[in-house]
Amino acid sequence: MNIPNNITNICCIGAGYVGGPTMAVIAQKCPEIKVTVVDINQQRIADWNTENLDKLPIYEPGLKEVVQEARDRNLFFSAEVDKAIDEAQMIFISVNTPTKTYGVGKGMAADLKYVELCARKIAKVATSDKIVVEKSTLPVRTAESIKTILDAEGKNVNFKVLSNPEFLAEGTAIDDLHNADRVLIGGDQDEDGLKAIQSLVNVYSHWLPLERILTTNVWSSELSKLTANAFLAQRVSSINAMSALCEQTGANVDEIANAIGSDSRIGPKFLKASVGFGGSCFQKDILNLVYIARSYGLGEVADYWEQVIKLNDYQKRRFAEKIVKTLFNTVSGKKIAMLGWAFKQDTNDTRESAAIYVADYLLNEQAELVIYDPKVKAGQIYTDLDYLSTRSEEENKRLITIVNDPYEAMDDSHAVAILTEWDEFKAYDWKRVYNCMKKPAFVFDGRNILNIRIMDEVGFELYTIGRG
Ligand code: UDX
Ligand code: ADP
Numbered sequence: 001m002n003i004p005n006n007i008t009n010i011c012c013i014g015a016g017y018v019g020g021p022t023m024a025v026i027a028q029k030c031p032e033i034k035v036t037v038v039d040i041n042q043q044r045i046a047d048w049n050t051e052n053l054d055k056l057p058i059y060e061p062g063l064k065e066v067v068q069e070a071r072d073r074n075l076f077f078s079a080e081v082d083k084a085i086d087e088a089q090m091i092f093i094s095v096n097t098p099t100k101t102y103g104v105g106k107g108m109a110a111d112l113k114y115v116e117l118c119a120r121k122i123a124k125v126a127t128s129d130k131i132v133v134e135k136s137t138l139p140v141r142t143a144e145s146i147k148t149i150l151d152a153e154g155k156n157v158n159f160k161v162l163s164n165p166e167f168l169a170e171g172t173a174i175d176d177l178h179n180a181d182r183v184l185i186g187g188d189q190d191e192d193g194l195k196a197i198q199s200l201v202n203v204y205s206h207w208l209p210l211e212r213i214l215t216t217n218v219w220s221s222e223l224s225k226l227t228a229n230a231f232l233a234q235r236v237s238s239i240n241a242m243s244a245l246c247e248q249t250g251a252n253v254d255e256i257a258n259a260i261g262s263d264s265r266i267g268p269k270f271l272k273a274s275v276g277f278g279g280s281c282f283q284k285d286i287l288n289l290v291y292i293a294r295s296y297g298l299g300e301v302a303d304y305w306e307q308v309i310k311l312n313d314y315q316k317r318r319f320a321e322k323i324v325k326t327l328f329n330t331v332s333g334k335k336i337a338m339l340g341w342a343f344k345q346d347t348n349d350t351r352e353s354a355a356i357y358v359a360d361y362l363l364n365e366q367a368e369l370v371i372y373d374p375k376v377k378a379g380q381i382y383t384d385l386d387y388l389s390t391r392s393e394e395e396n397k398r399l400i401t402i403v404n405d406p407y408e409a410m411d412d413s414h415a416v417a418i419l420t421e422w423d424e425f426k427a428y429d430w431k432r433v434y435n436c437m438k439k440p441a442f443v444f445d446g447r448n449i450l451n452i453r454i455m456d457e458v459g460f461e462l463y464t465i466g467r468g
Contacts, residue, residue: 001158002129003195004089006202008033011088013118015039015048015077017173017280017349018135018166019094020058024066025177027075029207036076036084048077059348059375062174082125089128090199092164093118093146094135099284108291110139110284119149122159129158131196135166137281139288140223143186160196162187163218165225170279171346183213186221226289230305233282235270237311243273243466244318253466254448273466275358275419275446276315278343280351283309316354319417320361322463323444327415331367335438337409340420340447341373341381348375354446355419356384359400363389369400372409374422378402407433415442421449434458 012023015037027035039045047057049071053064067075078084085091095114100106115136122132132150134143143161150159163186168176183204187197197215204213216224239257246253253273261268277283286305293302324331343353350356359369363385371381385396403409406425410416410433418425426449434441443455445464455462 001160001192001195003131003160003192003199005195005199007090007131007199009088010035010090010092010203011084012037012092012094012135013039013081013085013121014092014094014096014114014136015041015044015057016094016096017058017170018168019092020048020056021060021063021066021168021173022094022135022166022177023092024063024070024075025174026203027070027073028066030203031070031074033203034074034076035070036078036088038078038081038084040079040081042079045077045079059346060171060173061346066174081121085122085125085130086127088130090131090133090203091122092133092135094166096280097136097138097284098280099287105291108287110137110288112138112142112145115142115146116149119146123150123153123155126155126157126159131160131162131199133162133164133200134222135164137165137225137229137285137288138163138222139292140219140226142222143218158192160188160192161218162196162200163221164200165221167225167228170349171344178207180208180212183208184216184221184224185213186216186218186224189217226285226292229281229285230289230308232270233277233286233312234305234308236272236274236277236282237308237315239271239273240276240315240465241311243315246466247468250468252468256466273448274315274354274421275319275465276312276354278351278353278355280349283312283352313357316357317361319354319444319446319465320358323358323362323415323417323442324365326442326444326461326463331362331365331414333366333368334414335368335370335412336362337406337413337416338369338371339373339406339409339416339418339425340422341371341376341384342420342422345421345423348377348380350376350380350384353384353419356388358417358419358446359385360389363391363396363399366399370409370413371400371402372404372406373420374424407436411436412438414438415444417444417446418449419446421447425449426451430455430458430460434460 012019023035023037044057097110100109100111147161185197185200187193201213243253257271260266261271290302290306341355386393440461442461448464
């Protein structure tokens with residue numbers, strides 16, 4: 001197989017939260033490599049090509065500067081999928097792999113139809129040897145299926161499949177890519193496999209030291225991604241479990257996090273109690289892991305990881321219940337301001353955001369919600385609620401109001417609920433907010449970001465997660 005040591009042409013299929021930023025950084029750091037990002041969604045491609053860099057389809061701190069530097073130099077966004085595939089020596093598959101919503105494995109297994117379509121497309125279009133890189137998170141042993149599909153066309157073209165899972169976190173994607181703790185590349189341990197691994201190592205070594213580029217066999221690489229996300233989510237569920245106990249006992253969850261995080265074996269990160277984790281990866285990857293474990297007959301392993309999700313659902317429900325209970329057991333007709341809709345700060349992504357579940361719960365109790373998020377568009381909020389709820393679109397439209405001004409959201413409200421840890425929430429004029437709210441004025445801080453002392457002084461009834 002023809003495997004160049006130094007790649008000069010890369011194609012990435014999928015211009016989403018992973019493909020877009022990752023390819024932008026590869027193009028920025030490897031100016032001699034032509035990087036073309038393609039997508040079947042033509043609007044998305046048009047958005048990536050926008051003149052106004054503030055209107056890129058994805059919001060990530062530092063992204064627009066990277067795109068500005070590389071776009072139209074060696075970074076291209078194109079809807080000409082076939083052409084880009086055929087010209088490339090290395091093709092990244094970076095399409096979405098949501099949880100299946102139908103058939104066998106519904107609600108658990110990853111839906112691989114988009115990945116399979118990509119593999120079929122590559123097999124059909126390719127006229128020269130290709131290295132195909134799995135970037136999307138996939139169940140262990142997917143590379144094998146991809147390889148089977150690629151080879152099935154029976155053309156005189158060779159393929160090598162690598163696994164190169166993405167570990168970037170949204171909101172810090174550019175920094176995570178620039179200063180990755182590690183890059184993981186899995187490949188076959190035969191001669192061509194090792195050559196393919198090396199050619200990808202050579203891409204990343206443009207800016208990362210070699211000791212941070214780890215190479216493994218394909219299956220370890222695939223399973224490492226699921227394992228990393230499961231461990232991270234488990235930490236959040238672990239501290240959230242303790243938060244419930246803290247509230248009963250008068251202990252303070254932040255003090256506990258600090259105390260245990262000082263143990264170098266535990267470490268301080270990912271110990272922030274919250275209304276629950278969200279995002280496109282944690283729940284999906286754990287469900288996937290649970291499904292795989294169960295399908296190999298490993299019931300205890302599956303149950304163990306499933307508990308992380310159950311605890312997260314419990315935490316979201318507990319927060320919503322707390323609001324209703326505190327507001328004298330009824331929120332019907334009461335105005336509640338929701339600050340934040342994104343699943344975490346510094347992103348406009350709302351997938352699996354705790355805010356959606358809390359809003360749905362409160363709407364079932366007939367609350368009037370007024371929602372503000374600095375980056376999420378109104379249309380997305382409606383879509384998220386319509387997807388989850390049993391109410392009609394019209395009913396959701398009638399029950400919620402979406403505003404561009406946070407003070408308008410809080411004006412005359414019975415309660416404020418903070419769902420995302422946006423920095424700007426800390427800097428609000430809380431005295432002014434207090435004066436314009438109904439009394440007693442309640443704040444439910446689902447992210448524990450507000451200064452308790454100041455809120456006390458102002459006069460709020462404050463609920464923060466994990467404090468008795
Ligand atoms: C995650 C992984 O971190 C990343 O490596 C992987 O590539 C994709 O999945 P992401 O989902 O973008 O990244 O965000 P992350 O920072 O991991 O946060 C996930 C959720 O956990 C967010 O809702 C966040 O608010 C929550 N969280 C995180 C907490 O509630 N407490 C914490 O201490 C940390
Ligand atoms: P992620 O967070 O994994 O990046 P996104 O949903 O943000 O997920 O992005 C995935 C992108 O992949 C979407 O823009 C979608 O249109 C694109 N996509 C899905 N299937 C294909 C395909 N067969 N060919 C090209 N692009 C695809």
